[in-house]
Amino acid sequence: MGILSWFKYRSPFGIAFMLQRITGVVLLLYLCLHLVYLTSLQSKELYESLTSLTVSKQFFVFDSLLILCGIFHGLNGLRIVVHELGFAHEKRKPILAVLVVLTILGWVLGSYILYTALGD
């Protein structure tokens, strides 16, 4: 099965592990893209042509998905830090439930902020 076996687990915690891994890699790829993108700051024309393309409603879906990845990975990361220090293993179910709620709230809020900033 190889590394696909990382994605076959069915307890909610196993799913959180799998998503942490996937979102971590997504964020890593985005980081690399982001650094390349920022090269454009060397030239005003290049920067403005790029931002007029990417800071737009067409790109909103991707931005919003990126926000979801970031918020889930960050909050779930905090949860992992707590458990990896040996704390709160017995309360892991309610903690994960709170995390799911916070992730959705953060996602909606972040997407809303971005969407309003995009204007018309």
Add this chain to the structure above:
Amino acid sequence: MRGFEPIAWIFQALTGIAMVFLITAHFLTTHANHEMLSYENAVSRLGSFEYKVFYFFLLLFVTFHAFNGLRAIILDTDGGMRRKKVVNAVISVIALVAFFYGAFLLSRF
């Protein structure tokens, strides 16, 4: 302390916690409204000392965290663990390149 692994683990956690705040701040400074993203504003931000320090630490933390995370994923496999030294070396080099490239971009303003 026993070698690099415990340090890597603690820094993975600390950089993660720090980034919750840093990335939230970064998101808000760039996307609260998109005036912030105009070329002039971006350049003047990057020119200010406070933002330079802020971005320097964000860059430092994120490159360590992301590439140490990638290292953990690769070492979870038979193939990766067999070539542990190579994996560690290659990931370190890529992380350093990413870090110095980001620092180079920062230094241009």
Add this chain to the structure above:
Amino acid sequence: MRLLIRRFDEKSYWQSFEVPVKRGMTVLDALFYVRENLDPTLAFRASCRMGICGSCAVKINGKPRLACETQISKFKKEIKVEPIDNFKVIRDLVTEFEGFFAKHKKVKPYLIAEADYENPVEWLQTPKELSRYYVFSLCIKCGACASVCPASATLNGYLGPAALVSAYRFNEDSRDNGKEERLKIVSDSVGVWRCHSAMECSEVCPKQIEPAKAIQLLRRSLLR
């Protein structure tokens, strides 16, 4: 009740059996019924029939459980029995445990202490000292934890939850002096660092040991 068994003999295939259900019957009883009445070639492992020996862990309807501790009445339609994952299948439900036990041995799962056998004295321990490790001493080496661990799945050398539970159990024993030796072993890169808190082991352990917690407590002691 229909019993679907994943068999293996050179190649793997599913075979279905009809088993009469009696009150109080366990999945292990059903396997014995099949072997005694329907197909004497069926291979599976069991010994104590009371959740003590750890031989009978199999995947039942997708989840690793002790066959001897799983009531048939728990299931409605059919019962699917498979060998546990992450272990090499030898035949039918029997899997290779050599590697698993070798990892257990690696962490020195015994008291390391000086004893004067000429003038033996009792080794006293307070209930409080006992409670520091008691629950982790309940492990029966059934392998259920290692069979669901994502790190064990892709890295053969990973010590795995059960061995790390043992390491923690002896490290927290007030009579033991082997802490440093064991911490050295578990802090290797095939040790505690491979755990990413997927918590699958804690979810399936039939003794509710919470192996994931033992691993993280080991990590915590490594910080000192």
